[in-house]
Amino acid sequence: MIAKKHMPHYMMVLPFMLLFAVFFLYPIASGFFYSFHDWNATTTTRFVGLDNYTRIIGSRDFKKAMWNLATYIVITVPLGILVAFCLALLVDSFKGTWSNIFRSAFFMPVVLPAFLAATVWRWIYTPNFGLLNMVLGWFGLPSLNFLNDTGSMLYALIAVDVWVSAGFNMVIILAGLKNIPTDVYEAARLDGASPLQQVRYVTVPMLYPVLFFVTTYGVISALQVFDVPWLLTGSSFASYGGRSNALMFPVMDMMGRGFGSLKFGQASAYGFILTAIIVLFTAAMFVFRKKGYDQ
Amino acid sequence: MAQLEIVNVSKSFGKTDVLRNVNLDISSGEFVVFVGPSGCGKSTLLRMISGLEEIGSGHMRLDGKAMNSVDPARRGVAMVFQSYALYPHMTAFENMAFSLKIAKQSKGVIREKVEKAANILRLEHLLERRPGELSGGQKQRVAIGRAIVREPKVFLFDEPLSNLDTELRVQMRAELIQLHAKLKTTMIYVTHDQVEAMTLADKMVVMNGGVIQQCGRPLDLYDDPDNEFVAGFVGSPRMNFMKAEVISTSKDSIVIGGVGGEGRFEIPFTGFDPAIRKIKLGIRTEHVGFVNGQPEQVSLPAKVAFVEELGDVSHIHTDLASGERLVIRSTGQRYAGSGDCTAVLDTKGLMIFDEAGQRIRPTR
């Protein structure tokens, strides 16, 4: 009786839930299963317990990838958001058409597929005849091999990343700015707050939820960085990560173990390690946010 | 014969009872208004008639057929919503034609019926417009047109005028009365505005706390309310209430004291139950005045708090010695002063309620 009454509802959600179960829930479950097995996609599986996990955590590539990731996140997320915030304030300070024109211009890199952004930047970074080295040449500076010098590779990546993500975050922050009622600023001005003080005491606190979202989202996507460093380096399963693995990142390492060395058991385990990190981080962010509200 | 019978209907959301044992008969062609404060269950009752809300317990019959498990679309009812609920992506014509289209009527029939309804509502020139291009009153008429097109046995209106400004509301009220006269179909109308209820209703159903307090012709409810709630709800400004004590009773009169402080007087009343001591007096503002001299009138000292001057009448709000508020309606002269005065009660207008708020009527 109840089932019959609700039948139309179930019929409508069925396609989504079916696909979701088959192509999301099942893969997660099977991935969890593989992560405890040694499997190369052809031979039968062999249970190995936590071997995959311990092997990954013990490997040099993993440590390098984690170290790179940590450095990358610590720089790229705050820098990206700071830039996006300033751009949002800048766009917001213009009126009408000019505001739209600048917004569109700053947003343009987001539209470009990540794989294109990476390839274009690779050419900009090219030694000798690359655009950047050309500019350096005008100032009489020596040509640099940005993507092959372990000292500069990570920063080259961060530059691309900020270039790509700033527009995206800017648009979200801009929407947040528009939601702040103007009378709050007017009240602050009557209270004698300078423009800078208005940003500090009105804009930032009122944007708190938006900034929280942008930060959380930024870190979660940074944890999964793959396309851009992949294309800035060898971009094949035979060669990736760049010189002395300076641009080796966890997802890349995982993909390499899976599709490069066909160790799918290890690759699955890698995925769960990453998920654990992301879930821990997200939980930490929410606890942190709750504390922020309580104060 | 009753067209719509509501028998012992109750409904609760979780632990709160929204409706308790509602019994109501509605005859064919009646204009019935459910009125009461928000949360009194009037909208829930209407939605149960429409079928949008399930009937908790009890029965509902339309033309003798049980409606409890009939699909809303097959009940033969049409509803006009407070927010109009017009489909914004369709023109006025398409809005009105939607139900016919769903029922797979032919194009010719649809056009004929919609144009007929549009003619009744003077909407012909607006049919190609979308709701966004219509004014509030026009939207309301399209919403009514959408209901007319379905040729329902019963029209349901859920606070349809509350989104309109005062002037338009008065105008739409008049149009609804004319529409009812023309269509002669049963109409059930929900509102929280007692003035609207008084002006529209053949039968007025006053509800509070999920219970029907009283139902009847508007003026009967005004003149002869069953309880304190109805007495207070119907009529504007509100009826005055004062606590009082019965000092002594005789066959055809009682002596009451402690009215508004020290007031003590005798009023005619046949067959008062001598066991009752504490009562509440109710008196409408038009039965209170300043003029003294008539024998059935009694007076109380009062102090003017403030005056609402409306031009044709003035409502003089006064405080009695007991701290109770007594409002006096004065049409004779404009009152400009303040300070102490003497309020005169016309005992013919006095109503007596027991402590629980039930009316105590004289036996005849």
Place this chain on the structure above:
Amino acid sequence: MTIEAAAEVPATRSIALTISPWAVLKWVVAICVAIVAVFPIWWMINVVFSEPGTPVSLNPRLYPTSLGAGFDKIMMIMRETDYLKAYYVSIAYSLLTIVGVLLIGSMAAFEFALFNFPGKRLMFAVVMLSLMVPTAVTIIPTYLLTADLGWLNTMQGLVVPGLASAFGLFMLIQFMKTLPREMLEAARLDGASHFQLYRYIALPLSKNALVTLAILTFMKTWGNFIWPLIVAPNPELYTVGQVVGLFNSPYSHQTVDVVMTANLLAALPPLVFFLIFQRKIVEGIAMSGSKG
């Protein structure tokens, strides 16, 4: 009161004067940033539309110099490589994904946003939790499943696993929640069946959200690099992304200008889309951001 008002007039005037250097600075910064943001794309266009072989020292490619050379390169790529085929694949991949995501997502969103039925909360919670699970963890098992189904190097292998988009569902739910309940009730009284409510009321009223989701889905599918890379390694089913990857690979022996032509062709659809639908795209991203 009047005295204060009078005092205010010269004050604002002096602010207007002191603010002008700020205004200049603001413009300079905004224009510089705009150049940095747009220049790589501009540069890409210039490399394509200039004579090949001219040394950078003579032509630093700061503006296009030869339209003909650019078109020659485009024609050359179309003729001599499988670029056109990759275009078809990418367009088919994007369109099928858009249609699927919108259809399946809007049907489910309609139920989740507007009705109650047993199991709804649980289903919704599970789908929303999936937003937190990184693609990284599902991509390999999903790949293995697709392989088991025999869908490697097929269009359905590319499209179907991506149709149950939790993000799309979330966005549509947020929108459909704002549909007035009374309107659906009115339609129900008008005799519309459950499916007709979806078809005639919810779907047309969600047009804006659907268009926005369609555009965002297009951007995402067109730019999807990793999934086609692993699931369709056969050159027959190369997407634009993969072909561009080939052109750019360190082992390709193409010259810069040819590579940039390939890149420009890949960038064209999203750029054109952006220029047409700017507002929708920006609002869509802002909406998903401020509500997430």
